[in-house]
Amino acid sequence: MPALEMGSDMSTQNLSSPLFALVDVNNFYVSCERVFQPKLEDVPMVVLSNNDGCAVARSAEVKALGVKMGTPWFQMQELAKKHGIEAYSSNYTLYGDMSSRVVQVLRSFTPNLEVYSIDESFLQIETVLKQYQNTIELGQKIKQQVKDTTGLPVCVGIGASKTLAKLANHLAKKQSQFAGVCDVNAMAKPELYQWMSETEVGEVWGVGRQIAKKLKAQNIHSVFDLLQASPQAMRQQFGVVMERLCYELRGTSCLQLEEVAPAKQQIIASRSFGKLVTSQVELAESVATHACRAAEKLRSQNGVTGALTVFIQTNPFKQNEPQHHQSITIPLADATDNTLTLTNAALAGLKQIYQANFRYKKAGVILNLISDKPSVQQSLFEDVASKGKSAHLMRAMDDINSRFGNAVIRSAATGTTQAWQMRSGNKSPNYTTRWDELPVAR
DNA sequence: TCTGGGGTCCTAGGACCC
DNA sequence: TCTGGGGTCCTAGGACCC
Numbered sequence: 001m002p003a004l005e006m007g008s009d010m011s012t013q014n015l016s017s018p019l020f021a022l023v024d025v026n027n028f029y030v031s032c033e034r035v036f037q038p039k040l041e042d043v044p045m046v047v048l049s050n051n052d053g054c055a056v057a058r059s060a061e062v063k064a065l066g067v068k069m070g071t072p073w074f075q076m077q078e079l080a081k082k083h084g085i086e087a088y089s090s091n092y093t094l095y096g097d098m099s100s101r102v103v104q105v106l107r108s109f110t111p112n113l114e115v116y117s118i119d120e121s122f123l124q125i126e127t128v129l130k131q132y133q134n135t136i137e138l139g140q141k142i143k144q145q146v147k148d149t150t151g152l153p154v155c156v157g158i159g160a161s162k163t164l165a166k167l168a169n170h171l172a173k174k175q176s177q178f179a180g181v182c183d184v185n186a187m188a189k190p191e192l193y194q195w196m197s198e199t200e201v202g203e204v205w206g207v208g209r210q211i212a213k214k215l216k217a218q219n220i221h222s223v224f225d226l227l228q229a230s231p232q233a234m235r236q237q238f239g240v241v242m243e244r245l246c247y248e249l250r251g252t253s254c255l256q257l258e259e260v261a262p263a264k265q266q267i268i269a270s271r272s273f274g275k276l277v278t279s280q281v282e283l284a285e286s287v288a289t290h291a292c293r294a295a296e297k298l299r300s301q302n303g304v305t306g307a308l309t310v311f312i313q314t315n316p317f318k319q320n321e322p323q324h325h326q327s328i329t330i331p332l333a334d335a336t337d338n339t340l341t342l343t344n345a346a347l348a349g350l351k352q353i354y355q356a357n358f359r360y361k362k363a364g365v366i367l368n369l370i371s372d373k374p375s376v377q378q379s380l381f382e383d384v385a386s387k388g389k390s391a392h393l394m395r396a397m398d399d400i401n402s403r404f405g406n407a408v409i410r411s412a413a414t415g416t417t418q419a420w421q422m423r424s425g426n427k428s429p430n431y432t433t434r435w436d437e438l439p440v441a442r
Numbered sequence: 443t444c445t446g447g448g449g450t451c452c453t454a455g456g457a458c459c460c
Numbered sequence: 461t462c463t464g465g466g467g468t469c470c471t472a473g474g475a476c477c478c
Contacts, residue, residue, distance in 0.1 A: 028478095049446035056446065056478095069478095072445040090446095117478045208476050239452065241476080268448050275443090317445055329471080364447090 018253050019126040019135070019158065019185060020165040023106060023142060026153045026173065028119035029057035032098045033088055035151040045086045048073055051274055052089055061085075101150045109142060114257045122162060124257050139181030158183035162255045163248035166205040167223065171195055185251075196224035206245045211238060223249070263369070264301065269294040270364020276315060277360045283312060284347055290365040291346040295339040298367055304335040305367040308342055310349035315361035324360075326353040335370050342367070 025031060029047040034040045044061035048054065054070045055062075062085055067076060073087060080087070099118045106113055112124040125138065132138040139156035146154050157169025164184050172182035175195075184192050202212035204223055214237075220226050226234075227249050235243035244254045269290040277283055287310060298305060311327035330345045346365050 051444090051446080053445055070446075074444040120478080206476065210475065239475090241452070264449080266449075270447065272446070315445085327472090361445095 017126070017160060018124055018257075019129070019160060020162050020253075020257070021123040021125045021135075021139065021142070022116075022157045022162070022165040022169045023102075023121050023123065023146070023154050024157070024169050024173075025102060025119040025146075026155060027057055027059055027063075028099075028152075029090060029095055030059045031152050032095050033091075035098070036094075040086070043086055044083055045088065046073070046076075047088050047090050049090065051272060052087070053272070055087075056090065098150060098152065102146055102152060102154070105146050105149050106142065108145075109138075112257060112259060114259055115261065122165065122257055125158070135183040135186055136181050139183070140179075143180050154180070156181045158185060160185050160251040161248040161253040162257075163205050163245060164251065167196075167199070167203070167249075170199070170203055193224055193227075196227060197222045199223045201226050204245065204249070206241060211242070214238075264303070265369055267294050267297045267303075267305075267367040267369065268364060269297065270311075270362060272362045273360070277363075278356070278358070280350070280354050280356075283354060283360060283363055284350055286363045287312075287346050287350050287365060288343050290363065291343040292339055294365045294367050295337060295342045298369070299337050303367075303369045304337050305332065305342070306335050306370045307331045307368045308345045308349070309366040309368070310346050310353065310364075311366070312350070312353060312360050312363045314358050318359075322358065324355060324358040326355070328353050329368075 030045055033045070033047065042061070043059070044065070045059045046055035046062055046067070047057040049056045052073060054072050055067060055076070056070070058067055058069070061083075065079060065083060065085075067079070076085065079085065095118060102119075103113070103115055103121060106121050106123060110123050110125060110128045112127075114122040116122055123142075125135070129135065129138060132141070135158050139158060142156055143154055146152055155169055155172040157165045157167065157172050158181075159165040159168045168182040168184040171184070172178045172180055175182070184195075187195075199222060200212075201207055201215050201220055201223055202209070204226065207215070207226075215221075215226065220229055226246065229246065231243045231246035231250075234246050247254050271286065271290070273286070277286075291308070307329050309327055309329045311325070313325040314321065314323050316323065316325075328349045330349045332341065332345060336342070342365075
């Protein structure tokens with residue numbers, strides 16, 4: 001079954017099945033700090049979030065003590081004293097800079113690269129491989145090169161789908177015998193299944209706490225259990241994302257490499273308060289600040305927005321206090337990036353949702369961007385993987401794109417393809433108008 | 443006392459239209 | 461037994477990711 005029918009470059013398509021490598025920096029923020037302060041090597045340490053609230057990065061020593069990601073610093077005081085854990089405030093400028101250095105090294109291996117997050121990149125490597133004895137040699141080379149150039153330690157996971165590469169990366173990190181590089185694609189099936197049955201289902205990329213809980217309730221505990229579950233049944237219960245994930249686990253790639261980062265759809269600027277806030281004046285100050293910051297971000301990526309959302313919320317951890325989580329979306333008369341317009345809209349919104357008598361913990365502003373690029377959302381696995389349907393979808397897309405260069409296309413879960421033509425200077429926050437429907441064969 | 447910030451996708455459901 | 465129903469547009473909210 002051809003995995004990807006949507007690729008535009010037919011010449012390079014499907015010559016061989018894809019092979020993905022996920023390169024992930026170990027304990028990224030902690031490792032960055034250590035590059036510049038070598039004395040911190042071997043010191044148990046954490047890097048803290050804004051307001052020095054939570055641990056957002058933990059060194060190996062701290063992880064070994066059982067400290068979970070996001071643990072509030074105040075909750076680990078005792079442990080910190082006992083084991084000499086040091087805490088550092090985060091320095092995102094530094095981390096961003098280190099991140100681009102790592103990407104630069106990775107690009108020297110292949111241009112087919114997706115920067116997935118500040119510390120992770122996917123590489124598509126089946127064409128690169130010829131120059132190496134095997135995937136492990138390539139992985140080790142990458143690892144060494146990043147270490148030599150940036151000082152940062154990475155692990156490499158390799159698999160036939162992004163999800164499997166993620167899983168391989170997990171094994172590379174947890175199991176020392178892999179020496180930081182693991183290829184589940186080259187692994188003998190019995191060995192792979194053994195690892196899978198020893199790995200909790202919650203470790204799978206896309207299986208979070210809620211879904212893991214539901215899976216376990218029906219006796220799906222390990223990755224191997226999930227591998228054996230029927231994708232159709234999983235879809236019925238959990239939706240299309242889960243179905244796709246099942247196929248990915250089975251080695252059928254459904255998720256493409258996204259070499260070009262898609263334009264942002266929204267911009268968020270928000271912060272927690274150091275203390276609880278009740279007055280509207282104080283909230284207004286922070287909301288205005290966030291609106292300004294959001295507007296700056298917007299302009300820095302040459303965007304415009306058609307609607308602005310303001311939200312305020314109480315402290316969800318104070319369960320004995322009345323909770324209030326309110327938001328409102330203000331449509332803007334014209335698409336804009338103007339700070340004053342946005343600030344005024346934000347303040348007007350705040351006025352409408354503010355209620356006295358609540359103690360607020362957080363405020364923020366969300367901008368909904370107007371996209372000017374055609375985008376495609378594939379909802380159905382079948383759309384991607386089954387030849388007939390995706391061919392039909394492609395025809396529909398070609399047709400729409402040739403007639404309306406500036407269209408937004410959605411393939412709905414029912415298998416219909418719909419298109420909206422962009423309106424210029426449109427006033428609606430939803431910036432799209434449905435113009436036609438193209439039937440797609442089921 | 444003290445609990446991050448910034449994103450994505452998908453679904454359900456209400457209002458409305460014909 | 462009673463019942464309209466399909467489709468659109470929009471929002472809220474849940475789940476996930478790092």
